Amino acid sequence: MPGHDIIVVGASAGGVEVLSQLVRDLPANLPAALFVVLHIPAQSPSVLPSILNRAIRKRQPNSPLQALHPKDGEAIAHGRIYVAPPDQHLLIKDGHIHLARGPKENGLRPAVDPLFRTAARIYGQRVIGVVLSGTLDDGTAGLAAVKQQGGVAIVQDPEEALYSGMPQSAIENVEVDYILPISEIAPVLVQLAEKPVEPEGVKAVSDDMKIEADMAELEIGAMQSYDCPGTPSGFACPDCGGVLWELGEQGLVRFRCRTGHAYSSNSLMAAQSEALEEALWNALRALEEKAALVHRLGERARDRHQAISAKHFEQEAQAAQQRAALIRKMLLKSEENGNLSTLDGQVVEPQGLLKSEERNGSQETEDKEDQDISSPSPLAPRPSPLHMVAICASAGGLNALSQVLSGLPADFPVAITVVQHLSSQFPSLLAEILSRRIKVRVKQAESGDLLLPGTVFVAPSDQHLLVNLDSTLSLSHSELVHFVRPSADLLFESAAASFEQQAIAVILTGKGSDGAMGVRAIKKMGGTVIAQDQATSEFFGMPEAAINTGVVDLVVPLNEIAATLVNLVTVKDEG
Template identity: 70%
Template structure:
């Protein structure tokens, strides 16, 4: 008689470390198959199975437990960890695995909810759902489906998680069975896998059947007019269709006719992004209108067409005024109570202590410098995205406490939640690590982390600025902007480091560093968790050094001890 032998795990930000720790503690003979969804960029490629296998081998050298990206239709086997590939939902069927390019859920593909729901449909009480570190709330609806089919729900202790959004949402909306630190989960999973199931599983609801089929774009489900829920007044951020509201006790969700699904938090986040996109489009249109009407006005004056020139001038002034209003809305839409403006060509941000949540004691930790002679002579700018926490930890932990340069860091994180990056990294390095604030001055041997949803810029006087200006390569903070500002301000004394991440952020900034005589170091993309950013930087042809991760810190120590470039 089988036990709880179908283990489904969901994670997002901060999930790589949690997954590595949990799976490395499982014995090779666990009588269960394990399925993992970690949110990864759709345009990249994932080496998460390699990372997990290294973690397992480090703790259990001869373990036969293996992580893989499965193939569509692959048979389910015990002792295998099936990791969802990028841009494909991982679906569990009776005895086999399906990969599908179905509609996104909570803005993600692969989605945790989709994995959990299909596993619950196929295996009922045999399923154990595990929610680990992550932002927002993907996994909550899926964990509810697991419980509806009499499965077991386990959630990482939010106080331990690097990002508590997903665990907290699951706890608040689902009757979870256990809330545990990761270190205690493995023993429980083994116990559950070996515990025979004797009771009968609850029946599958029609709504669960339909939602599971939608993930595969199953024709009958997509064309069925009898939708779960009731029509709402809200539009789908993905396709613009009507969202249907599904009320499941404490949990409210939405799904459109084409299958896109949202929780309340995910819908709010998507609406915020859509609003910002609309504001940027309006700003661009108004500025283009102002430029065109000014040109037409000048042309009319040259032709002595006084009336037309006056009319075009009025239209140009009106467009400039409207653009200024939209620009103010954008700059003040960061939700942190800050007012951002431009003065003397630099972005400055005035923010009250009360609004920022910064205590007076924290203000005193790194006040503005009065003597520019104490500014660092060299600045290291580091960027990372997916997989960046591990890479940053390894680089910064290997630097000495007397490292004779300032370090600025852009790590792509969720714009919707405060970042714990500075706190986490400060526990892993001898160097002081702080979240950057506008007006701070760079100090030798200090690490400055860009805050969520703000570009970090370094000025020529060594001060820092934060900007809520337009996204660059769909991200804010942007490595390109940081690199370009460091290049302009510190020229030959600038060092750029590109670590793991999907996309191409940092490549244009690397060109700026090279043009100003600085040094560009890139992590070897073959060893990076996500090779997109390193490979894009290498393809520029301006990179000085391509190094494995463990050689970057010693190289930085050598570079800052001598003149960087003649």
């Protein structure tokens, strides 16, 4: 009689470390097969199997446990850790594995939900679903399917997860059996795998679950069926623009379009927010480009003594600049003032529009603010002689930051600011963790902190970290930038404005493209940009996006970045 021998695991941001610890604690004779989905960029090769194998061999040199990317159709065997390859869903069939480039779920491929759902459909009570560190809520619907079919649900304790979104969502929406720190999960898995599953009869799989499982592998019958799961909603699919159908099975509100793209409510809101932000940034860019072009045409008209045309062009430029300033306010307005909208070209605060006399009385101040936003004052104080280093990282960043910063001497003559993408729901422990691993002083940044040599200032969770002209720091709750807060782009841009050619930017491992806009600002002001190379990056998304801008000065392996910084600072100081 088999035990719980089908173990499906889902993780996202912060998942590499916890997965390494999990597999390291598994016995060599594990009587189960392990299936792992970690959210990784589609364009980058996955090195997760080699990372997991190193973790296993470090503790158990002769262990037969092996992590690998499976082939489509490969038979399921105990003692194997099957890792989803990039850009392919990892699905479980009866006795074998299926890889599919089916529609994305929660904007992701591979996604956790399809793995969990297909495992529950085929193996029912024998399945253990495990949700680890990650943002948003991929895995929640899949874990509910595991429970629906009689399986076991295990979730990492959100209090210790570097990113608590996925574990917290699972706990709030699923009757979880175990909430455990990562150090206690492996023993429970072994105990459950060795315990025979008492047959209680095969539970019927719902029609919706069948359709959703088939859609993940682009099964033609499911894709062409007129009987879509759920009921039509009033929302459009962010991926293809089709109508989303709302599903309410297991008490979870989810959405799926006819072509198979699926979203939880949180993931849909995130995708819509990202699309809205992208549209606003595009509008801002277009308006600023229009203002610059029309201003240039006005100058040419003045040079030709065409006064009427010059005045017309100048009016158009001013109108474009005013619209750009309005959009900029909407992008950067502080969250504490609530959501913003516009009416008759005015930004509406949560309490409503300012009274007309208040608007008129404050117009001079607002105009000055707009001018300050669009162009720095020529009388602004210059930065101090102190140089500075700004470092950003995301997925896989804890190890990378530890290695870079531990290579710096205690008397490193430059201040360092750090942005690491973290969960917004819990206080950051990054400063505390780094302080135990490195020689230089570490401090969680506070507004008003003065940049000091040999000190690392870490951005708190859910707050942007900005560098001021007087070498002090500011924290801001302004809107998310590229769907993150703190944002590397804002840190880099403020460092570029404050320290110009004295600023050094470093892009480490991470998903997405945060930092790519900021490095352009660093380079434009004469600073230096360093990016971690692909071979040593756990996730190459952020370094690659920076490299693709064409402004990166040095692409360096992780173990050489600290020495590079020391050399750069020495050269700059001597200069």
